[in-house]
Amino acid sequence: MAKEKKTPSITDLDALKVFAHPLRIALYRHLRTAEAATASQLAEQVDEAVALVSYHLRRMAAHGFLVEAPELSTDGRERWWKLASDRGWSFRSSDFTGDPEGAAVVGQVTRHLLATRAERYSAYLDQQAAWPEEWTDAAFSSEYTPRLTAAELAGLGEEIAALVQRYGERGRAAEAAGDTTGREHVALHLYGFPYRSSGGTA
Known part of the structure; x- marks a missing residue:
């Protein structure tokens, strides 16, 4: 391995x-x-x-x-x-x-x-x-607000990083094999941080 x-x-x-x-x-x-x-x-x-x-x-x-x-x-x-x-x-x-x-x-x-x-x-x-429509449909912007401990937030970040790494390696392997059709650079921005409500609403 x-x-x-x-x-x-x-x-x-x-x-x-x-x-x-x-x-x-x-x-x-x-x-x-x-x-x-x-x-x-x-x-x-x-x-x-x-x-x-x-x-x-x-x-x-x-x-x-x-x-x-x-x-x-x-x-x-x-x-x-x-x-x-x-x-x-x-x-x-x-x-x-x-x-x-x-x-x-x-x-x-x-x-x-x-x-x-x-x-x-x-x-x-x-x-x-x-x-193209396939790209605008695939693009996303999301926000989630779970209640977590610091350890759970750290674990979530590690799992997300591992998932993104797998997709990145899959893409590099496909490109190395000549599969470049429809492949673009993709930006994935993630933030995970604690906050406390100030009384406002989203």
């Missing part, structure tokens, strides 16, 4: 600080979609100078988030980059909130991630009329 891959977890504050810059999150997202790209290609995607993009790519690489892909270079003059892990990355707030700086960085990164996710979903809503 193949060993289950785990999502790399950031536990070093300097590494987490890499994503306190929104442009780096944007570059990372573009690389995740493209699988590999040069600084010039990414600069066009984010409408920034190539030199600036190169600097941010090197910063991410220095902390192990990206690696060079020299096998993709045809002339050796321009660097190709790809993600170091196809599982992305994660972090736990409790690893950083013991000091004010760590708490501030966690807040920055989390809010940047939330903003980019909202931006991506808003873009889909603006463009959904251009998607």
Whole structure:
């Protein structure tokens, strides 16, 4: 049985600080979609100078988030980059909130991630009329409010992650076998957090 891959977890504050810059999150997202790209290609995607993009790519690489892909270079003059892990990355707030700086960085990164996710979903809503009906019917936005313990919420998150991983591996295996028809990148945004009623209604 193949060993289950785990999502790399950031536990070093300097590494987490890499994503306190929104442009780096944007570059990372573009690389995740493209699988590999040069600084010039990414600069066009984010409408920034190539030199600036190169600097941010090197910063991410220095902390192990990206690696060079020299096998993709045809002339050796321009660097190709790809993600170091196809599982992305994660972090736990409790690893950083013991000091004010760590708490501030966690807040920055989390809010940047939330903003980019909202931006991506808003873009889909603006463009959904251009998607075939099978995709607009398949797309979903749901909210659930179960009463759980912290341990149950953690377990729910682990089960969801395992389910998404199985679908991701199924898709990669199908693509590797040449089954690419009808396959698109899919964004799945999930949040699980405690809250207390303030007396309002949904």
